[in-house]
Amino acid sequence: MTQTTTDRTAGRASGAVVPVLAFAGIVVAVMQTLLVPVIKDLPQLLDTTPGNATWVLTSTLLSGAVATPIMGRLGDLYGKRRMLILSLSVMVVGALVSALTSDLLLMITGRTLQGFAMGAIPLGIGLMRDMLPREKLGSAMALMSSSIGVGGGLALPAAALVAQHTDWHALFYGAAGLGVLAIALTLLVVPESPMRAEGTFDLPGALGLSAGLVLFLLPITKGSDWGWASGTTLGLFGAAAVVLLLWGVMELRLKAPLVDLRTTARPAVLFTNLASIMVGVSFYVVSLVLPQLLQLPKSTGYGLGQSMVVAGLLVAPLGLTMMFTAPVYARLSAKYGPKVTLILGLMIIAIGYGAGLGLMTAAWQSLVISVLLGAGIGLAYSSLPALIVGAVPASETGAANGLNTLMRSIGTSVSSAVIGMVLANTANNVGGVEIPTMHGFRVSFLIATGAVAVGLLLALFLPGRRPSNQPQLRAGSEEDAALERAEQILRGFRGRVLSADGTPVARAKVTLIDRRGRQAGATLSAEDGSYTLTVPDPGSYVLAARATGHAPLASTATHAGDEQPVDLDLSLPGQRVPA
Structure with missing residues (x-):
């Protein structure tokens, strides 16, 4: 009877839990991507200035950055499934708020609530670690980790189609519907993990980290509007440094901190997190550059003149390729380990961006770039949670993967700010409209290539590990x-x-x-x-x-x-x- 019960639990986990958790990750990505097709129209749609309209995007980024490590820690303490459902529920409420309004403040409120969905990624990875047999874990974590790229790639053409042919509020109704479906499937299929961390929730640590992250990410996302050398930008960066330093000192003195900084300082965790920032930078550059290049009119001399929907379809293989690399990653990692697959992924990304410098003159070339970069980013993203899971105690999986997801978010934030500044500073003014130039696109690809080179250097410092389909389940430092x-x-x-x-x-x-x-x-x-x-x-x-x-x-x-x-x-x- 024992063997039958155990087999049934494992079969349920490997057969049904994995796709449901991956679907939750795709829902998160859809939430992040659904406004991309209407970014340029937001000031008109919300009857506000371009500067104010950017808060619709910035608010989601900030709340997601804050919620990710906090929800991971709450999941470790009180149940990862419970916190996963809570994250998705808050997102659904936020989507409905945004669907029912065109008021700027209410829209920002709704988008802030939607950012809480970011906690679903580390919580899903933590649930997989706790429930799946070792031979299934590598490919499952790869699929969960790459789901955010998959969702983004699939959502872009779908959101463009909706925005082009119906009221843009329908985007939020669609996101809310997907969120409700994800909650229902989680309740029906995913069992609660028995793993629990010891201690209580570190509320002062959560407040300190939240304040530090907001002070750090706010000037990154708004620096191009405020001016990078302005007193506001520099003051916020300085305040962030002070708050995060004081927060770190406090966390080191607690028995049950929000983030175990001693664990985070281990080479495997530290260099994985630093490499994650670089992967985040490389992922977002292509998402910013290719859609604009494809949609610019041919009269510019370099624009490819595609519609919003066609541009989305040509970039969609980025996410689809990431999904298909999950089983490939599992086989490679089983033989060589996640460090090698991370290095291989970064090398493919570098090749993709290098090739992209000479492949910007036809729409089909964008498809080639998307496939190459999707394969590389998929391998790299899939390796990151395996490296983290293999280096931290089982009771800290949620918090550690939450921090890793946060590092990727910081990478995308830095990428958005830097590439936005590059494209703005190299743009041509045509009839009062700023038009990005081919020089700006190429400089953006060079920046991405530089980030990948730094990521490769960091990956070389990672200690060699066992294959990722045999992650070690550990209980603590002793x-x-x-x-x-x-x-x-x-x-x-x-x-x-x-x-x-x-x-x-x-x-x-x-x-x-x-x-x-x-x-x-x-x-x-x-x-x-x-x-x-x-x-x-x-x-x-x-x-x-x-x-x-x-x-x-x-x-x-x-x-x-x-x-x-x-x-x-x-x-x-x-x-x-x-x-």
Whole structure:
């Protein structure tokens, strides 16, 4: 009965949970992208100035940046599924607010609420880690991570079609409908994760991080309007530095911080997050440049004269290719590890942007650029969560991936600001209208290539890791150190202790008995049920596991003496009863 229950849980997770969580990620991307086709018309639609209209976009960015790490931490503490549903619910409310108004302040309020959906990405990755078998996890995380590009690529032509043929408020009704569908599917299909972090929610830390991020991202997104050397821009950057520094000092002194900065400082986490910024920059450049180039009239001498819908269709392969790279990533990562796939992805992005410098004279060339960049960005995006998951305790998955998603958001924010400034400073004024130039487009591609080069350099500093389809489930810093020592000894068993319903069992005693009946080792399972035992010699062993409220289990296993630990999960028979 135990095996049947466990298999059913794993089958459900791998068969239904993955597409539902990926769909939630696509909904998030749709929410971010749906206003792209009408950006240039927002001042007229909202009866306001261009400067004020940009707040419709800026507000979503700021709220998403703030919500992402906070929702990740809340998910670790109180349940990732619960927080995923909350994030999507807030987004639906925000979409309905925006759908029912043309007032600037109400529109900004609605868009701010929609930004909370960004928390769905790290929460979805955390749920996958907690529930999926190891052999399924690599490709699942790749699909979830690339879903934001997939959704963006698919939403662009769809949003353009809606905006071109109906009232633009229909975009928000569509987003709300998708959000409701994602919530319903999550409630029906996705079980709650049993994983919980210890401690309480760090409210001062959340407020401090929120203030620091707003002070930092606000001048990035508005610097081109205010002036990069203006007192307002420089003052906000200075205030952000002070607030984030004080916040960091406070977090280091707390037992249960919002973000464990000591974990974040590990080379695997630090360099992954820094590389994520560069990947975010490279992803957004193509989204800003190609649609404009395609829609500019041919009378400019370099514009390709395509309609809004056709331009969206030509850029859509960017997202579609990202989706198709998920299974490719899983195979490559299984053989070479996520560090290698990240480096390969960055190299393909560099080739795409390099080729793009000479492929800007025909519409079909934009299709080639989209496919190349989609493949590279898909590989790079898929590698990032695997690198994070393999380097942090299981109880911190949501918060750590939330921070990683935030780094990508910072990359897209920097990209938006810098490329916007480049295109504005190189534009030609024709009849009072600023027209981007081919020189500006090429400089933008060169900037993206430079960001990729920096990302490649950072990726080289990442420590080599095991393949991403075998991520290590870790419970804390002490367990991390013990596990690293065990892997250095080479021979051993590792896995998780599970109850009959597949729930991890913490503090279960696991004893290793050799063929002569002598105890060869013993350990206690961590909070996520993980255990590691080394063996003195190759041969047959018995692993005996027992825990309060469960029947004991004895399982035979053989270690051949090779240099890889043997993966063995121990499922305790019988239903759990109160201790």
